[in-house]
Amino acid sequence: MATAAPAYIAHPPLEGSARVWGTVALSAATFMNVLDSSIANVSLPAISGDLGVSTTQGTWVITSFAVANAIAVPLTGFMTQRFGQVRLFMASVILFMVASLLCGLAPNMTTLILFRALQGFVAGPMIPLSQTLLLSSYPKAKAGLAMAMWSMTTLVAPVMGPLLGGWITDNISWPWIFYINIPVGIVAAAITWTLYHKRESKTHKVPIDAIGLALLVLWVGSLQLMLDKGKELDWFHSAEIVTMAVVAVVGFAFFLVWELTDKHPVVDLSLFKRRNFWSGAVATAIAYGLFFGNVVLLPLWLQQWMGYTATQAGMIMAPVGLLAIFFSPVVGLTVSKIDPRRYATFSFLVFALVLWMRSNFNTQADFVTIIIPTIIQGIAMAFFFIPLVTITLSGLTPDRIPAASGLSNFLRITAGAMGTSIATTLWDSRAALHHAQLVESVNPGNSAATSAISGLTGSGFSSEQVLGQINRLVDQQSFMLATNDIFYASAVLFLLLIPLVWLARPQKGGAGGDAAAGAH
Numbered sequence: 001m002a003t004a005a006p007a008y009i010a011h012p013p014l015e016g017s018a019r020v021w022g023t024v025a026l027s028a029a030t031f032m033n034v035l036d037s038s039i040a041n042v043s044l045p046a047i048s049g050d051l052g053v054s055t056t057q058g059t060w061v062i063t064s065f066a067v068a069n070a071i072a073v074p075l076t077g078f079m080t081q082r083f084g085q086v087r088l089f090m091a092s093v094i095l096f097m098v099a100s101l102l103c104g105l106a107p108n109m110t111t112l113i114l115f116r117a118l119q120g121f122v123a124g125p126m127i128p129l130s131q132t133l134l135l136s137s138y139p140k141a142k143a144g145l146a147m148a149m150w151s152m153t154t155l156v157a158p159v160m161g162p163l164l165g166g167w168i169t170d171n172i173s174w175p176w177i178f179y180i181n182i183p184v185g186i187v188a189a190a191i192t193w194t195l196y197h198k199r200e201s202k203t204h205k206v207p208i209d210a211i212g213l214a215l216l217v218l219w220v221g222s223l224q225l226m227l228d229k230g231k232e233l234d235w236f237h238s239a240e241i242v243t244m245a246v247v248a249v250v251g252f253a254f255f256l257v258w259e260l261t262d263k264h265p266v267v268d269l270s271l272f273k274r275r276n277f278w279s280g281a282v283a284t285a286i287a288y289g290l291f292f293g294n295v296v297l298l299p300l301w302l303q304q305w306m307g308y309t310a311t312q313a314g315m316i317m318a319p320v321g322l323l324a325i326f327f328s329p330v331v332g333l334t335v336s337k338i339d340p341r342r343y344a345t346f347s348f349l350v351f352a353l354v355l356w357m358r359s360n361f362n363t364q365a366d367f368v369t370i371i372i373p374t375i376i377q378g379i380a381m382a383f384f385f386i387p388l389v390t391i392t393l394s395g396l397t398p399d400r401i402p403a404a405s406g407l408s409n410f411l412r413i414t415a416g417a418m419g420t421s422i423a424t425t426l427w428d429s430r431a432a433l434h435h436a437q438l439v440e441s442v443n444p445g446n447s448a449a450t451s452a453i454s455g456l457t458g459s460g461f462s463s464e465q466v467l468g469q470i471n472r473l474v475d476q477q478s479f480m481l482a483t484n485d486i487f488y489a490s491a492v493l494f495l496l497l498i499p500l501v502w503l504a505r506p507q508k509g510g511a512g513g514d515a516a517a518g519a520h
Contacts, residue, residue: 018195022137025191026130027153029093032184033126034154036100036119037065038161039177042299042313043169050174051109059424060228062296064113065120066417067224071217072124073413074267074406079125081206086196089129090189095122097185104175127154128405133196151328151386156321162299166314212259212266219251220414227421231428267410268403279503280392281408287348287384287497289415290490293423294355297486300424302370305479306363316371323378331386340387340394344501347383348494354380355491359484363476391504423486430482431475438474 040047040061048058079088099119106112134150168176226244233241259265271277299313308316331343357373392408393401442449449470456466 029188030130031153034157039165042166046169063417064117068117068120070413076125092126093189100178100181104178162314162317166310169310209266215255222248231425276504283500284388285411285415289419292416293419319375324381327382340390343383343387350380352491352494355487359488431478434478434481
């Protein structure tokens, strides 16, 4: 039987330079964590090439981190009560550094994926706790300022990730995208311990829902493996994929039954009884999955088929944060006065516009054409997180916010991993379809094809080389068309998500504002 929770101890806010250093240390840890979810995106071709696997298998570097991270998020509440906020945060930062070192030293893809999963898992408590500790460092009146500072780091990191990742990959070597965490982590850990070790929260023994957790790991893991390996094993023609699908479905069913009947569930599913919670959380998860899938796809296409280096791909991806940094404080300050459903609708419309613009790219698209939608996407980012979190958490009592925030984050991160797998799988299958259609038109009756062939033959190419060149052009075109298909479909899906947001009922007050930045 669990002992009753001890009375909550409110520590006085930090003063002067201690508060500044506390903010720096906690922001640095958050920065390192968020950076790691985007830094590997532009380095995928280099990592895959270096470790001798296809880029589709390379995306596991991203999905393994996300899935493990998603599973760890709902455990944060339990572990905080058991070990204390400061100890758990310190453990998270130190283990994250160790996992980063192991990622950089990984000799092959299997070990890299394993260490990335470990890194994702130990990173779970870092973001919610950095927020909690930061809020305890500021007086109540300045909570908005604290959250604004915190949100800045979570917006700057996705800008820095692709730029740093690209530059490091081109100029040093990809393991350094992981080693870079170690000095940052040491500084963050040292300052945090100095300032916060006397501000530990009270701990008490709480029961852990071990069966619920095991079922969660089982069904999420099986589902993600199925999505990641499906294309490689020819989907449901493979016994392995069928088995994973069955395990995922059965595991999910058992998980639902168990969590709804357990006294101390690892995930509080009763939250889904609230219309605002499920409409907000589901809209956030699907939108994030679409967004993240496209964020992984764009640098892959640029590097594989448009001849971009990792640094150039990073420069295309980076400006997404510029307008987000500018507009986010505006959204944060006005979200209590303006219906958050309007802001979320605006965000989805801008996302749809951005993806529609991208669906019109062709192989002649220049740097400026490709970068403009990325800059506009920053506006969508600013109006995305804060309003949707406000909707999701509106009307909840403060004691339910950690569970609700944990569950919505779990859904969002899992959807991001699935979005990555689905986008890359569809990309390959659409490209194969377009390739087959384009090859049919390369025949003596096609004047463009015959003039290209005679031009290449005239340049002294042998017939094998001519066919190789033509095949490369067909490949480039088919992947371009596949990229357009996915961008266009994603734009349509963003428009279809808008009614989901309007299912929520706006509620005045509630705790949404306090946790608004908790979306990241």
